[in-house]
Amino acid sequence: MSLSLHATVIGGNGFVGRHLVHHLRHAGWRCDEIARDDKSIPSQTCGHVFYCAGLTADFRERPFDTVEAHVSYLGKWLQTAYFDSLTYLSSTRVYANAVSTSETADLSVNPNVAGDLYNLSKLMGESLSLQSTRPVHIVRLSNVYGEAMPEQNFLADIVRAAVRTNQVLFRSAPDSEKDYISVQEVVRALARIALSGDYGVINLASGKNTTNQMIADCLGKAGVLCRFEENAPVIQFPRIETQKLERIVGSRSSDLVQDLPSLLQQYGEAI
Numbered sequence: 001m002s003l004s005l006h007a008t009v010i011g012g013n014g015f016v017g018r019h020l021v022h023h024l025r026h027a028g029w030r031c032d033e034i035a036r037d038d039k040s041i042p043s044q045t046c047g048h049v050f051y052c053a054g055l056t057a058d059f060r061e062r063p064f065d066t067v068e069a070h071v072s073y074l075g076k077w078l079q080t081a082y083f084d085s086l087t088y089l090s091s092t093r094v095y096a097n098a099v100s101t102s103e104t105a106d107l108s109v110n111p112n113v114a115g116d117l118y119n120l121s122k123l124m125g126e127s128l129s130l131q132s133t134r135p136v137h138i139v140r141l142s143n144v145y146g147e148a149m150p151e152q153n154f155l156a157d158i159v160r161a162a163v164r165t166n167q168v169l170f171r172s173a174p175d176s177e178k179d180y181i182s183v184q185e186v187v188r189a190l191a192r193i194a195l196s197g198d199y200g201v202i203n204l205a206s207g208k209n210t211t212n213q214m215i216a217d218c219l220g221k222a223g224v225l226c227r228f229e230e231n232a233p234v235i236q237f238p239r240i241e242t243q244k245l246e247r248i249v250g251s252r253s254s255d256l257v258q259d260l261p262s263l264l265q266q267y268g269e270a271i
Contacts, residue, residue: 005029006047007194008083011036015150016089016141016183017052023187039073041080048194049077049086057152059118070121071128078132087137087194088129090122092179092205092240094140101241103140103201126201137193142205142240145256146183147266155180158215159260163268167225171232174213178237180256181206189249196248205240206254218260 007024011017012033024031032046036053051074059066074088095101096119097108107123109116129136149156161168170176181204189204216226242252 005195006032006045006084007050008032008034008042008046008048009050009052010034010077011052011054014052015146015148016144016186017050018148019146019183020050020052020187020190023184024191027191029191036069039076041076044082046081046083049081049083050190050194051077051086051088054089054091054122055118056150059121060114063117066117067121067124070125074125075128078129078134078136083135085135085137085194085199086129087139087190088125090126090138090140090201091118092140092142092203092237094119094122094126095238095240098238101203101238103203103241103244130200135199137196137199138201139190139193139204140201140240141186142179142181142203144183144186145180145259145263147263155215155256158219159263159267162219162222162224163264166223167227168216168219170212170216170226170228172212172229173232173234174216174228175211176233176235177209177211178235179205179208179240180210181252181254182256182259185252185254189245189252192249198244198248202244202248203240203242204245205242206252206256207240207242207245209237209239210256214257215260218257219264222261222264 007029009017009021012021013035021031021033053069055062055066055069094107098105109119126138129138145155158168219226
């Protein structure tokens with residue numbers, strides 16, 4: 001990859017941002033980092049901007065910060081920054097209650113539902129990006145796993161419990177399922193997407209769901225005792241369409257079940 005490539009990663013100290021910075025520098029990019037709480041906008045050209053400044057698990061306790069991160073600060077970049085492209089990280093959570101996970105699907109949100117604040121703010125960021133007429137890639141990102149996952153993350157909690165106590169209590173039913181993709185695959189794809197001329201919305205996901213039972217079976221083979229809470233709810237997310245991603249990036253190899261043993265080892269070594 002050319003040494004002339006320049007990136008600016010907003011939120012470079014977060015989970016995805018940290019891995020992205022490492023990947024880009026290893027690939028030969030000149031990479032600048034801007035912390036999520038640093039609200040300045042550089043006056044110089046920023047190259048390819050990766051907007052990784054969103055909130056995740058704590059958005060319910062921080063509604064104003066959520067809107068600031070997903071909409072207001074993004075808007076300042078779209079209005080005033082000089083860049084070759086901007087890649088805005090949204091989420092596949094916006095497909096909750098949708099009849100399709102196509103990037104062009106109609107989406108449903110309800111402002112009376114507290115959890116929908118996240119989806120509403122992400123969609124406002126998406127809409128603002130699309131209407132800005134700037135060269136923006138909107139990446140709807142699936143559930144990302146890998147080394148040093150953030151706190152208050154379902155999979156991180158499962159792995160930490162497994163390595164610390166050798167037992168896991170699932171609070172959602174065995175049939176609960178969602179899409180998972182490795183952070184290493186995510187950062188490789190983000191670099192490819194940023195350099196493509198295919199602007200607009202793109203799903204970044206594995207394209208297949210993994211159930212809680214599949215995770216429990218894998219942990220059981222590693223000697224971890226897994227139990228499911230009685231009458232635990234079934235939480236099922238739709239399978240994410242990835243045809244557009246495949247056209248730009250090609251095939252992917254993420255498999256949470258295959259990667260779980262290495263995750264257990266990484267977290268075990270970190271304790």
